[in-house]
Amino acid sequence: MMSEADIEKENKEITRQYKELLRISYQTLSDEDKKLIRSAFEIAMDAHKDQRRKSGEAYIFHPIAVARIVASEIGLDATSIASALLHDVVEDTEYTLIDIERMFGETVAKIVDGLTKIAHLKKDMNVSQQAENFRKMLLTLNDDVRVIIIKIADRYHNMLTMDSMPEHKQLKIASETLYIYAPLAHRIGLYNIKTELEDLSLKYTEPEVYNDILDKIEETKEEQQAYIDAFSNTIRDSLDREGLNYTIKGRMKSIFSIRRKMKMQNVPFDEIYDKFAIRIIYKSDPANEKFLAWKIYSVVTDNFIPNPVRLRDWISSPKSTGYEALHITVMGPKAKWVEVQIRSERMHEIAEKGYAAHFKYKHGAQKEQGIEVWLNRLQEALENANTNAVDFVEEFKLNLYSKEIFVFTPKGDLKSLPKGSTSLDFAFHIHSEIGLRTRGTKVNGKLVPLSTILQSGDQVEVITSEKSKPNQSWLDYATTARARSKIKSSLKEEKKEVAEDGKEILRRKLKSQKINFNEDTINKMVSHFKLKTSLDLFYRVGTGSIDNTQIKDFASSYSNAFISFFKNRIRRTPIPENIDKEEITAKYDQLVFGKEEEKLKYKLSQCCNPIPGDDIFGFISVNEGVKVHTKNCPNAISLQSNYAYRIILAKWIDSSQQEFMASIKLTGIDNIGVISDLTTIISQQMHVNMKNLNFNTNDGTFSGKITVVVKNNSILNKLIINLKKINGIDKVVRI
Numbered sequence: 001m002m003s004e005a006d007i008e009k010e011n012k013e014i015t016r017q018y019k020e021l022l023r024i025s026y027q028t029l030s031d032e033d034k035k036l037i038r039s040a041f042e043i044a045m046d047a048h049k050d051q052r053r054k055s056g057e058a059y060i061f062h063p064i065a066v067a068r069i070v071a072s073e074i075g076l077d078a079t080s081i082a083s084a085l086l087h088d089v090v091e092d093t094e095y096t097l098i099d100i101e102r103m104f105g106e107t108v109a110k111i112v113d114g115l116t117k118i119a120h121l122k123k124d125m126n127v128s129q130q131a132e133n134f135r136k137m138l139l140t141l142n143d144d145v146r147v148i149i150i151k152i153a154d155r156y157h158n159m160l161t162m163d164s165m166p167e168h169k170q171l172k173i174a175s176e177t178l179y180i181y182a183p184l185a186h187r188i189g190l191y192n193i194k195t196e197l198e199d200l201s202l203k204y205t206e207p208e209v210y211n212d213i214l215d216k217i218e219e220t221k222e223e224q225q226a227y228i229d230a231f232s233n234t235i236r237d238s239l240d241r242e243g244l245n246y247t248i249k250g251r252m253k254s255i256f257s258i259r260r261k262m263k264m265q266n267v268p269f270d271e272i273y274d275k276f277a278i279r280i281i282y283k284s285d286p287a288n289e290k291f292l293a294w295k296i297y298s299v300v301t302d303n304f305i306p307n308p309v310r311l312r313d314w315i316s317s318p319k320s321t322g323y324e325a326l327h328i329t330v331m332g333p334k335a336k337w338v339e340v341q342i343r344s345e346r347m348h349e350i351a352e353k354g355y356a357a358h359f360k361y362k363h364g365a366q367k368e369q370g371i372e373v374w375l376n377r378l379q380e381a382l383e384n385a386n387t388n389a390v391d392f393v394e395e396f397k398l399n400l401y402s403k404e405i406f407v408f409t410p411k412g413d414l415k416s417l418p419k420g421s422t423s424l425d426f427a428f429h430i431h432s433e434i435g436l437r438t439r440g441t442k443v444n445g446k447l448v449p450l451s452t453i454l455q456s457g458d459q460v461e462v463i464t465s466e467k468s469k470p471n472q473s474w475l476d477y478a479t480t481a482r483a484r485s486k487i488k489s490s491l492k493e494e495k496k497e498v499a500e501d502g503k504e505i506l507r508r509k510l511k512s513q514k515i516n517f518n519e520d521t522i523n524k525m526v527s528h529f530k531l532k533t534s535l536d537l538f539y540r541v542g543t544g545s546i547d548n549t550q551i552k553d554f555a556s557s558y559s560n561a562f563i564s565f566f567k568n569r570i571r572r573t574p575i576p577e578n579i580d581k582e583e584i585t586a587k588y589d590q591l592v593f594g595k596e597e598e599k600l601k602y603k604l605s606q607c608c609n610p611i612p613g614d615d616i617f618g619f620i621s622v623n624e625g626v627k628v629h630t631k632n633c634p635n636a637i638s639l640q641s642n643y644a645y646r647i648i649l650a651k652w653i654d655s656s657q658q659e660f661m662a663s664i665k666l667t668g669i670d671n672i673g674v675i676s677d678l679t680t681i682i683s684q685q686m687h688v689n690m691k692n693l694n695f696n697t698n699d700g701t702f703s704g705k706i707t708v709v710v711k712n713n714s715i716l717n718k719l720i721i722n723l724k725k726i727n728g729i730d731k732v733v734r735i
Contacts, residue, residue: 010058013061014045014058014060014061014064017061017064017065017068018041018064020068021037021067021068021071021081022034022037024068024071024072025071025072025078025081026071026072026074026075026076026353027075027077027078029078030078032078033077033078034078036078036079036104037067037082037085039082039103039104040081040082040083040085040086040104040108041064041085043086043095043103044060044063044064044085044086044089045060047092047094047095048060048063048088048092048093051092053161054164055161055163055164059088059092062088062157062161063084063085063086063087063088064085065157065160065161066084066085066087066150066153066154066157067081067084067085069153069156069193070084070149070150070153071084073153073156073190073192073193073353074149074152074153074190074193074353076146076149079111079146080111080146080149080150082104082108083108083111083112083115083146083150084153084154086100086104086112087112087115088115089112090112090113090116091115091116097109097112097113097116100112111146111147111150114147115147115150115151115154148184148188149188149190151181152181152184152188152190152193152197153193155177155181155197156193156196156197158173159173159174159196159197159200160200162174162200162204170204171204171205172638173204174200174201174203174205175205175638177197177200177201178197178198178201178202178205181197182197182198182201185197189319189322189323189350189351190353191323191351191352192352195254195256195257198254198257199254201256202256202259206259209259210255210259212269213255213258213259213269214255216269217252217255217258224250224252224275224276225250227276227332227333227334227336228250228276228278229250230333231250231278231333231338232248232250232278234303234304234333235248235299235300235303235304236248238299238302238303239280239296239299242295242299244282244292244295244296245282245283246280246281246282246283246296247281248278248279248280249278249279249281250276250277250278250279251277252275252276253275253276258272258275273336273337274329274336274337274338274339276338277338277339277340277341278338278339278340278341279340279341279342279343279348280296280300280340280341280342280343281343281344281345281348282296282342282343282344282345283344283345284344284345284346286346289315289344289346289347290315290316292344293315293326293342293344294326296326296342297326297328297342300328300340301328301330304330304331304332304338305330305331306328306329306330306331307328307329307330307331307337310327310328310329310339311326311327311328312325312326312327313326314326314327315347317406317414317416319416322350323347323350323351324343324347324351325341325342325343325351326341326342326343327339327340327341328340328342404416404417404419405417405418405419405421405454405455405456406456406457407454407456407457407458407459407460408457408458408460409430409459409460409461410459410460410461415429415430417429417454418479418480420479421453421454421479421480422450422451422452422453422454422477422479423441423443423450423451423452423454423460423462424438424441424450424477424478424483425478425479425480425482425483426454426460426462427441427483428478428480428482428483428486429480429483430462432482432486434464435483435486436468436470436486436490437464437465437466437469438462438463438464438468439463439464439465439468440463441460441461441462441463442460442461442463443458443459443460443461444458444459445459449477450474450477451476469490469494470486470487470491470494471491474487475487475488475491495535495539496535498538498539498542498543499535499538499539499542500538500542502537502538502539502541502542502543503538503541503542505541505542506525506537506538506541506551509541509548509551510551510555513552513555522534522537525537525554528554528557529546529550529554532611543711543715544711544714544715544718545714547714590652590653591616591628591650591651591652591653592650592651592653593618593626593648593649593650594648594649595649597651600618600625600626601625601626602618602626602627602628602650603624603625603626603627603628604627604628605619605627605628605629605633607629607633607634607635608629608630608632608633608634608635609630610628610630612652614630614631614652615630615631616628616629616630616631616650616651617629617631617636617647617648617649617650618647618648618649619639619643619646619648620647620648621646626648626650660709660710660711661691661707661708661709662707662708662710662716662734663692663705663706663708663734663735664705664706664707664708664719664720664723664732664733664734664735665703665704665731665732665733665734665735666678666702666703666704666705666706666723666729666731666732667701667702667703667704667730667731668701668702668726668728668729668730668731669700669701669728669730670697670700670701670702670728671728674702674726674728674729675695675704677727678704678706678723678726679693681719681722681723681726682706682708682719682723688708688710688715688719689708689709690706690707690708690709691707691708691709692705692706692707693705693706693707694706705735716734720732720733720734
């Protein structure tokens with residue numbers, strides 16, 4: 001039990017921290033704001049009065065600390081500060097959401113509700129908990145972006161106070177932070193917090209590495225400071241001569257980024273040269289900001305030789321987080337590369353505080369508009385929210401850490417896209433309907449393939465057609481989450497349409513074989529053809545990859561002993577357990593790895609037992625080569641967050657959806673319109689794509705070669721039969 005004196009001491013500390021919270025707030029607080037924060041503080045005090053944290057301290061210190069991070073580090077408004085104070089009240093105490101709404105109004109209640117939803121999740125062992133958690137968290141964006149920002153602050157404080165937790169929990173929380181929260185903080189423009197989260201995560205995931213780098217930084221501190229001073233002194237005189245009002249700050253790069261460099265370059269700490277960055281922060285009125293940045297740039301490059309490849313101009317084209325600065329890398333004293341960042345005070349605030357600072361310089365409607373633009377950006381990744389949770393995180397992460405490029409529309413508007421985006425990504429970025437109807441793209445006036453990777457400064461034009469629609473290969477051309485999710489759902493819809501037709505065809509075929517079309521028969525057919533679902537069966541019948549002969553084979557075996565084996569099995573078992581999974585893989589589907597879709601030796605992992613058709617990834621193990629896991633394997637997130645560099649893309653190639661190229665040779669009598677008849681049958685009647693067309697005529701006869709893209713043999717055979725019917729065609733053979 002605590003003594004009276006201890007309780008009094010604790011209460012004094014709570015009061016001190018509360019006053020500090022008001023004092024350090026980045027936004028100017030009105031009396032109305034202070035009143036709101038005071039009420040939130042009193043309710044939080046009352047709600048948590050009997051709770052203590054693992055470390056033994058009063059629980060109220062946690063919401064106050066989160067509110068302080070929100071107020072000073074992130075710089076949000078009074079509504080956010082109040083919501084941060086109340087963030088655990090509904091989840092942990094007697095107070096309800098209705099109470100919060102009655103006392104604090106709808107906005108605060110909505111934010112607290114969003115934060116509570118994130119905390120309350122069903123414990124579903126089949127789904128990676130963190131990924132599902134993350135998806136639900138992102139879906140609260142619909143309510144209020146501040147939910148996520150407060151959640152990041154909450155996570156930041158938990159990371160700062162994790163010492164009293166058991167080691168397995170520390171590892172889990174740190175991995176999740178690296179995998180989800182640090183990239184999210186980066187995306188929102190909270191660079192300081194992102195850096196802190198990365199360093200704190202490393203402290204728990206790789207403690208030896210973390211402490212080793214930390215010790216080395218401490219040892220070399222004086223030496224580094226002397227270097228920064230020498231650099232600063234060289235340019236100080238020139239800057240003073242120009243009459244500029246500025247400060248020069250040197251800072252060590254973060255432990256996490258030094259660790260990443262050591263790994264990437266495969267060198268020890270001593271051989272990493274760009275361990276620190278120098279910032280020049282200058283005072284300026286809005287009109288001269290840009291002019292002064294380039295003036296400082298010229299002063300720095302007069303004194304030190306710049307690396308021409310390493311100029312980053314985020315002033316002319318700010319990042320989508322609102323970040324503005326000039327970055328140059330110069331050859332400093334002792335022939336060491338040094339990164340110099342040039343920012344005005346306003347730009348520096350935006351770099352430190354992200355969105356909050358952005359809005360400080362905007363007023364009224366402009367403020368609202370800013371949040372809207374950003375919300376819409378994040379919304380894009382949420383549009384297809386019914387995918388597998390781990391997939392969702394993966395797609396979203398694609399767009400979290402990516403660097404940006406800037407490209408122009410034909411009208412000259414500037415658009416920002418993640419680095420590595422293709423011309424197809426650009427089409428979806430303009431509008432999803434334009435993306436889905438893309439027929440071709442032009443870059444800088446030249447027609448280019450949809451897979452062309454765009455560079456900053458490119459001017460891109462999209463050619464659309466009502467008849468165009470996505471095909472499977474588009475997934476190889478698109479890299480952004482938005483484009484990929486739209487293509488996937490379009491292909492899914494198309495697959496459903498083909499499956500509907502296939503279902504009817506199968507109904508007719510089975511009727512002619514005197515077999516009842518019912519659930520039992522369908523389950524047996526799914527097993528017979530070694531598939532996963534009835535949709536796969538109907539789709540394959542629809543595309544013709546399961547043809548008449550195969551259906552007849554099934555019918556004849558329908559009454560034999562093989563089928564009777566299944567009579568007693570539970571219904572709806574898509575793949576019986578005793579069918580050899582390796583056999584299925586060999587006979588029907590293939591497993592390929594990496595972007596190049598290579599065939600590698602692999603083992604199917606025991607923890608999740610993947611089967612053909614599952615969403616999967618490869619993990620390069622130390623002793624057993626590539627091990628294949630399902631994406632919703634319980635171990636998926638810990639593998640992806642702790643060993644991201646050992647993860648390899650993997651997928652089953654579905655033989656019914658893979659497209660093949662085949663060449664057909666034709667000979668016949670040279671009639672007017674014969675080529676038109678050929679192309680009409682191929683493109684319009686059979687809906688088959690042509691890759692190549694080559695014809696020669698000679699004294700009234702012609703010979704030609706056409707390369708087509710088909711899904712299977714039966715479509716090709718059907719095409720050949722139809723081409724033979726054309727008047728004047730003599731021979732049609734597959735080469």
